[in-house]
Amino acid sequence: xxxxxxxxxxxxxxxxxxxxxxxxxxxxxxxxxxxxxxxxxxxxxxxxxxxxxxxxxxxxxxxxxxxxxxxxxxxxxxxxxxxxxxxxxxxxxxxxxxxxxxxxxxxxxxxxxxxxxxxxxxxxxxxxxxxxxxxxxxxxxxxxxxxxxxxxxxxxxxxxxxxxxxxxxxxxxxxxxxxxxxxxxxxxxxxxxxxxxxxxxxxxxxxxxxxxxxxxxxxxxxxxxxxxxxxxxxxxxxxxxxxxxxxxxxxxxxxxxxxx
Ligand code: NAD
Ligand code: ZN
Numbered sequence: 001x002x003x004x005x006x007x008x009x010x011x012x013x014x015x016x017x018x019x020x021x022x023x024x025x026x027x028x029x030x031x032x033x034x035x036x037x038x039x040x041x042x043x044x045x046x047x048x049x050x051x052x053x054x055x056x057x058x059x060x061x062x063x064x065x066x067x068x069x070x071x072x073x074x075x076x077x078x079x080x081x082x083x084x085x086x087x088x089x090x091x092x093x094x095x096x097x098x099x100x101x102x103x104x105x106x107x108x109x110x111x112x113x114x115x116x117x118x119x120x121x122x123x124x125x126x127x128x129x130x131x132x133x134x135x136x137x138x139x140x141x142x143x144x145x146x147x148x149x150x151x152x153x154x155x156x157x158x159x160x161x162x163x164x165x166x167x168x169x170x171x172x173x174x175x176x177x178x179x180x181x182x183x184x185x186x187x188x189x190x191x192x193x194x195x196x197x198x199x200x201x202x203x204x205x206x207x208x209x210x211x212x213x214x215x216x217x218x219x220x221x222x223x224x225x226x227x228x229x230x231x232x233x234x235x236x237x238x239x240x241x242x243x244x245x246x247x248x249x250x251x252x253x254x255x256x257x258x259x260x
Contacts (some may be wrong), residue, residue, distance in 0.1 A: 009238050009248050014083060017218055017236045018252035019101055024190035024216075029095055031109045032118070034195020038089040038243040039115055041082055043122050050078060062137075062172040069154045069163040075164050080150060083112070083131055088119035091194065091220075091242035096120035101254045108181050110196060110203055112168045125184075127175045127202065129168040138162040161197035175202055185209035193219045195242050198227050220245050 006119045021027060033043035044050045054060065054196075084100035088096075092110040095120040098104035107116050112131045116124045129135075134145050137156035143167065143227050149155045155164045169175055181202065185191075191210045207217055207227055219227055220242045228237045238245045 004008060008193060009240070009245055013236060013238075014248065014252050017238075017249065020216060020236075021249075021253045022255075023219075026184075026187045027098075027104045027192065027207075028184050028188040028203065028210075029098075029104060029107045029188045029192040029194060030196060030198065030203060031095075031107060031111060031194045032196025032198070032203065033111060034093050035109075035242050036086070036111055036113050036115055037195065038241055039086045039113075040092065041086055041113055050082065054078060054170060060171050062170045063098075065137075065163075065165050065170060069165070072165070073154055077150070079166070079168075080145075081116070086113060086115065088115045089243045089248040092116055092119035092121070093191075095194075097254060098250050099123065101127075103253060104192075104224065106184050108203075110200070114259075115125060125177045125181055127169070127177060127181065129166075129176060129222040131166050131168055133167040134164040135167040136160065136162055136164055176256075178202060181206065181259060182209070186213060188213070189215040191215060191217045193217055193221075193227060194246065197225045199225075218249075 022116055036172065037043060041051050054075040057073060058064065065072040092115050094106055095104060095116065099121055105123060107121050109116055109124060109126055110128050112126065112128050114130055114132050126162065131144055133142050134149060135142055136159065139157060139160045140157045141157050157164055185206045186209060188210045191207060193207060196203060198207055210217065216238045217227065217231065218238065220238050222239065222241060231237060
């Protein structure tokens with residue numbers, strides 16, 4: 001029993017999980033705030049995180065944006081500051097390498113930081129949007145979030161002059177690409193769950209869909225989650241910082257002649 005709970009990845013399990021990955025047909029990775037912690041982006045919920053300064057119900061809802069965009073922009077600017085200048089870490093790079101080796105089909109991320117793409121992942125679904133662009137909720141206009149635009153108190157849409165917001169999903173807005181992720185979850189026979197408590201819908205639904213279809217889950221987290229507690233004998237839990245465990249796993253899984 002307990003062997004699979006010990007910190008780090010031990011050799012027999014590493015080899016077993018790597019073989020499972022190579023044998024799988026449709027591998028998906030689900031990532032959350034934890035994968036970017038080692039890039040210097042704290043998760044929002046921890047003490048001192050963004051939500052302790054800007055209470056989400058007071059700043060991060062679509063209603064607040066509509067009623068008082070100037071107030072909402074105080075949060076958006078603080079959010080932008082935590083994300084700007086960040087670089088992918090070895091966990092993002094490992095997922096990109098797995099995709100390049102043909103061992104990973106899709107990354108579904110709850111993050112808005114763009115670090116998967118920066119690491120070289122191509123097939124990425126950002127269910128909570130991205131912070132690299134500004135969005136007009138009235139006419140659908142999208143533009144790059146350039147510094148001179150961010151310097152305006154509330155940037156306005158060049159098409160319809162409505163206030164713009166970052167292209168991120170606020171509380172009260174619909175998540176993106178639900179159909180695509182549901183389809184992927186149904187096809188998926190192996191799911192990598194990295195740095196997420198997977199408690200928020202729709203991320204929470206993906207592991208259940210994969211399990212219902214007979215698929216397995218390999219979880220990478222610094223601590224146990226509700227998912228770990230409910231794990232099936234075919235699942236793995238690799239405890240430790242994803243920047244250490246994921247590269248170890250990717251290296252074991254990628255055939256030697258494909259590594260540099
Ligand atoms: P969460 O805060 O619920 O969970 C983060 C998980 O990461 C925890 O289970 C924690 O144990 C784990 N973790 C922390 N450090 C880790 C590490 N080094 N390696 C592996 N695991 C680690 O986060 P969530 O489930 O992603 O939900 C928070 C929401 O806030 C997300 O929906 C996301 O959109 C948003 N968010 C985004 C960013 C970003 O874009 N980087 C950052 C913070 C929050
Ligand atoms: Zn517009």
